[in-house]
Amino acid sequence: MIKLKGKIGIGFICSTYNSTLSTNHTIILKNLNKKNVIKCVNRNLEDLIKLLELSKNLGCKIFRLGSQFIPFASHPNFNKNWFKEIEKIIIDYLPEIKKYNIRITMHPGQYVILSTDNKKILKRSLTELRYHFWVLEKLEVDQNGIVVIHGGGEYGNKLKAMKNLIKNIENNKWLKERLALENDDKIYNAKDILELCQCLNIPFVFDYFHHQIFFSQINFKEIFKTWGYRIPEFHISSSGGSKYKHGDYVNIKDFKDFIKTFQRDLTDNIKRIDILLEAKKKELAVRKLILGLKNEKYLLV
DNA sequence: GCAGGTCAAGTCTAC
DNA sequence: GTAGACTTGACCTGC
Numbered sequence: 001m002i003k004l005k006g007k008i009g010i011g012f013i014c015s016t017y018n019s020t021l022s023t024n025h026t027i028i029l030k031n032l033n034k035k036n037v038i039k040c041v042n043r044n045l046e047d048l049i050k051l052l053e054l055s056k057n058l059g060c061k062i063f064r065l066g067s068q069f070i071p072f073a074s075h076p077n078f079n080k081n082w083f084k085e086i087e088k089i090i091i092d093y094l095p096e097i098k099k100y101n102i103r104i105t106m107h108p109g110q111y112v113i114l115s116t117d118n119k120k121i122l123k124r125s126l127t128e129l130r131y132h133f134w135v136l137e138k139l140e141v142d143q144n145g146i147v148v149i150h151g152g153g154e155y156g157n158k159l160k161a162m163k164n165l166i167k168n169i170e171n172n173k174w175l176k177e178r179l180a181l182e183n184d185d186k187i188y189n190a191k192d193i194l195e196l197c198q199c200l201n202i203p204f205v206f207d208y209f210h211h212q213i214f215f216s217q218i219n220f221k222e223i224f225k226t227w228g229y230r231i232p233e234f235h236i237s238s239s240g241g242s243k244y245k246h247g248d249y250v251n252i253k254d255f256k257d258f259i260k261t262f263q264r265d266l267t268d269n270i271k272r273i274d275i276l277l278e279a280k281k282k283e284l285a286v287r288k289l290i291l292g293l294k295n296e297k298y299l300l301v
Numbered sequence: 302g303c304a305g306g307t308c309a310a311g312t313c314t315a316c
Numbered sequence: 317g318t319a320g321a322c323t324t325g326a327c328c329t330g331c
Contacts, residue, residue, distance in 0.1 A: 014324085014325095015324095015325090019324095019325070019326075022325090022326085024324085024325080024326075025326080025327090026308095026325095026326065026327075027326095027327070027328095028307080028308060028309095028326095028327060028328070029308080029309060031327090031328090068326090072309075074309095074310095075309065075310090109310080109323075109324095110310085110311070110312080110322065110323075111309075111310040111311055111312095112310090112311095113310095113311065113312085116311085118311095121310090121311070124309095124310070125310095128310090152311085152312085153311070153312050153313080154312090154313095155312085186313080186322095187312090187313090245322095245323095246323090246324095280324085
């Protein structure tokens with residue numbers, strides 16, 4: 001049995017539970033102008049520093065940056081020249097951000113779809129992804145800074161949709177620098193996503209909660225292989241009442257069960273695995289999990 | 302200051 | 317044919 005000592009890094013997503021700190025401060029479309037965007041970016045950066053500080057104090061190793069970090073960055077009404085000014089602002093904050101040495105990743109919303117054969121939807125999705133890549137590049141995040149999306153729609157023919165997804169990624173090879181795919185709870189299960197990731201040679205972000213809802217037979221050794229030299233990122237949440245809803249916290253039992261599902265497939269060359277808690281109570285969920293694991297604290301990095 | 306209404310986008314399901 | 321869920325709150329308006 002391979003020991004897990006110091007292998008698991010955890011983290012929370014986007015904001016604090018009560019949103020006093022958030023990397024998702026935004027505006028509504030009709031207020032889209034340079035002044036408002038710059039104001040939002042500054043606010044998001046200021047809060048990002050505080051969220052990294054909080055993460056560090058909790059012992060977290062990973063943080064998900066909000067997708068609205070630059071509001072409407074991929075919208076046609078967004079003036080591309082604004083990026084120059086935003087870049088300057090990011091550079092000002094950069095030394096402080098890098099100081100924490102916390103892995104930063106991103107997860108664009110449900111409207112980013114690469115399985116489509118609709119040119120307009122594809123174009124919009126690629127623009128949105130390009131913006132996410134731009135942010136991570138400007139934050140000087142290394143290749144562990146992935147951008148994870150779901151498989152998208154199936155349009156009544158899943159095989160055709162999967163082929164579309166492969167074609168659209170192969171036609172835009174720049175995506176392979178950071179793009180990762182995640183299993184969902186209704187359309188693309190872990191087996192589907194593993195096949196896609198193997199075919200495309202991109203990482204597979206395994207979501208334990210979705211896997212419980214939409215189960216399929218998978219081999220974790222193969223999932224780890226898709227990560228190559230990168231640190232794997234996995235997601236966990238517990239049920240929050242109804243079937244698909246994320247809970248406030250992550251149950252200790254769910255966390256331990258998750259570890260058990262992949263523990264025997266770990267190899268010595270995997271030095272760390274990051275697990276993002278997709279729990280509504282964010283940092284409180286992290287704290288509760290750490291407390292719950294205190295007798296097995298050796299698990300966490 | 303606060304409560305309630307509204308908010309870019311796509312897909313799928315239920316009615 | 318269309319409203320609502322999904323997600324995930326956060327912003328804005330009107331009082």
